[in-house]
Amino acid sequence: MGNKQTIFTAQQLDSYQDCTYFTRKEILRLFDRYRDLAPQLVPLDYTCQPDVKLPYELIGSMPELKDNPFRQRIAEVFSDDGEGNMTLDDFLDMFSVMSEMAPRDLKAYYAFKIYDFNNDDFLCKSDLEKTLNKLTRNELTEDEVRMVCEKVIDESDLDNDGRLSLEDFQTMIVRAPDFLSTFHIRI
């Protein structure tokens, strides 16, 4: 890498630090990770803000995401185009939200988006079923899946519209003891 100063200007680094939960070193490390995914695509000089996007196939192959059943959703939610192709900005954004420092609410908001498979701003039954099937690799029977989904909606749907809105989701998730520790990717 040589001189690290050439990748970003000091100002860029500062603004990235303002916009994410990362320190200088971590940002540079993230950049390295990003670049390692496709060294031929990503330039070493980001001072002029090149318009580079890495396709989802590359992002999803990161060891941090590779085994995550929700990797595609994560990439889609954080990418600007909604298809999982990420710029460096999106990349930083993603790991900032997933970092240890990010507050519960921010995480909850993005978790909601990740579990909202059809992007309709509600977790409806089909979303829940998909989530559950991804979690258990389709090992549960249909009846079981249906029952669990019903239970979930029964527990968390406060306004009784048969689906979970963001409010419902947040009310539920802020009390979850493990949410912060599990919704977290160390980079």
Added chain:
Amino acid sequence: MAMLIATWKHCVYVFSTGLEDEVDTFQEEHERERHRGKRRDGERAKKKKRGNGEGRKRASRAGREEEKLQARREKKGRRKKSSSDQEAEGREGDEADQPTTKSSKAAKTRKNVKNEKTRKVEKEEKEDEADDEERNRKRKKKHGSNKKEENVEDGNTVKEKAGEVKKKKHKKVVETSSEKETSEEEDNEEEDSEEKEVRPETLTPEELEMLKEAVDERKKLIQGLRGKPWAMKKKLVTLRESQEFVDKYEGALGKGKGRKLYAYKVMMTKKWMKFKRDFENFKTACIPWEMKIKEIESHFGSSVASYFIFLRWMYGINMILFCLTFGLVMVPEALMGRPYGTIPRKTVPRAEAPSAMDFAVLWDFGGYAQYSVLFYGYYNNQRAIGWLKFRMPLSYFLVGVGTVAYSYMVVIRTMARNANESGVGDDNSFNFSWKMFTSWDYLIGNPETADNKFASITTIFKEAILEEQESRKDDNIHLTRFLRVLANFLVLCCLAGSGYLIYFVVRRSQKFALDGLENHTWWERNEVNMVMSLLGMFCPMLFDVISALENYHPRVALQWQLGRIFALFLGNLYTFIIALMDEINLKREEENIVKFNITTWEASHYNISASENSTSPPVTIQPADVPRGPCWETMVGQEFVRLIISDTMTTYITLLIGDFLRAVLVRFLNYCWCWDLEAGFPSYSEFDVSGNVLGLIFNQGMIWMGAFYAPCLPALNLLRLHVSMYLQCWAVMCCNVPQERVFKASGSNNFYMAMLLVILFLSTLPAIYTIVTIPPSFDCGPFSGKKRMFDVIQETLESDFPAWFSKVFSSASNPGLVLPFILLMVLAIYYLQSTSKSYKEANVDLKKKLQTQNEENKKKNKLAALKAQMDLEEARKAASPSAEHQKNNNASPDQEDEEEDRGRSQRMYHSKNGRSPPPHRHYGQLPATRAPVPRNYPHGNQGSAGYLPSFPRENEARMHRVPSLQRH
């Protein structure tokens, strides 16, 4: 182009309007959010077209409020320039013609300034709306009427308006002629700078105040930016704008003297921020083993990694302890104290001298190691040493107290922080939801672990389903009960046996010690430590086997297991200490004898020298020849050091044999074995988190206990932790397999911390006991010659402080004052405890209330929905001729009904809020984070208001909604 103009007009309108459109914008926003995915691409194309003009618009917006006056003068000329902006021009003309009445509505203007930035955010969204022509038109009509009012009201804030107009002008230029862009931009900037110079003198104090507030507002925005759920691009743009704004106006604030001071303050805060950030960067750079832990985390999940994080934390604490003892005790004594060999306590006795350098002796911390700074006995009781007049005994005492105090502080602080973080959820009302949304550990980055996790999640769900169906019956409750009792009985037997064994061994070793260690084998000499380590190694395994009898849920079983190991270790440790106490008493008796012998020896020696005095010069006695006492403090220190060493050795050897050798055997014998070793019986070992954590905790306990008598202990421990970090990292990565049932580490964190606290307390207890009750040895250590060790404080007070200070101290420490003070503290503790209890009760009450209300609400809602459906049916029946028509229109009447209701309720909420703005502001575009809005169903069921009275909102870095919209 027409589209662009429309957009621009639209946003201009938005800026000049007040409350009335807030309701709409919220609706719009919400809807827009919902459809964003579909429209995104189209919008992007448009955005690109608008390109950097937009950015510049925003940049110059900051200045618009101050520049209107100037712009107004130029306006007429401008107007002719672009014919495509006819409509907008007309509007501007109107504006210009408005009489600038002097109604001083400072509050209003302030709000304008304040809201500026959020408006900008909104504006961005508005621009995205460009295609919504219809909505625009509607808006225009509405705002046209608002316009006049606005102008009159804002009449006196000429400058701000001027800025706005200028902004318009600027935009116009951008839109109409892109070639002129650059020149115009420069013009603008010049004007800006000119104005900046003029401004401070022309501003009224109120406006200054406003500006200050705006600047502060911006700063706050910058601070909270990272918590906003926006895309990075937006964040960056907002950041740049805010920074520009702040930079521009910050320096200009204040007048005369105040101005300079303000500028200075601003500069200092900037420097301070920079320093803080650099320091933060430095701090993270200093945290070691981040990558190692990350790797383990991705392979084994968060629970195994939690051990290593704990280990690292422990390492940090020991680092501080080490710095204290090393810097304030060992180094000063070594550098400034009397050198080795000058006085008896600093010399190896003649009898031991020949073997003092043998490795076997050194390994036992005898010989030269014993007579060095590593142990208590080496320190001299000289009050002040070296040219620094370093108060050695005092320092020794204070460091001893300080290490314990520091450890208490750190442990308790960490516990409190952990409790804060994880103190939210203990109710079980969201059982399935939590299982669904929080059971996946996002840290997992290893296929095998992921497989295990999938499997465990599946079983968890199956179990939960079974429990839910309540079909699980205990097959034979009597048998399980019997087995559990039996298991506990066996465990108790184990504990008692191990306690007795240790006591027996320690007693025997004392006998050996009396005989002289040289005539015994290695085993007999190291029996105590070896037995303790072996017990610590094998008993947990035994417990594991026993616990198989009990048939508990794994989580419960883990807790039992932990508790048993804890009891075992504690029992062992205390047996050891009791045996040690016996030994101390023995040594003290021995000391008395030696003391008597020494006086006779001295007397005889004196006689000899006196008799010879006349004939020859006095014989100098070598310090090595002077008889000396047994020095129990050094003995205790040695015992602890030996214990630590043997413990460390056992840990490492177990690791190598139990994990590495096993893994190697399993791996390579598998080729020529009759069953599958990898999948079958021996298999690879799993990482035993709880056992390792307990081992670490007890190790630390021994350090705390022994550190007073052996200042080298923290250093040793540091070494041990350092090595075990690398060794265990390596072992875990190369020969362990991920746990089959991955337990989550969270929550148990404080469990471990609590154990640590208990151990800390239990280990300081004997240390304090010995310090307070047993008089120090007469001829070794920094406190020799004193009646008690803490007399050193008294001595310092008397000789190093002025007389009045010791007087005050002694009068303050008399029982008449101390007792009431203690009483007061007890009262305070009692009071705090009772209040916390009542808070807890109130909490539980509230929770219950919340739950019942929730349920009630659900029922109500269900009823309402049903009723609505019935009503609808009736209506449909009644209007049967048009039924078909209706059906065509409303594919799903229920849904739509609900949608509408939702909208209506939201509208109500907003307008209500508009009238009385909420006390603190919300940012962001989420319509969602507010406390859930009660939905009003049309059929008279309005009793559901506020069923959720706002759950705790901890930190300000939450996602909030757009604030400006709620202000006029």
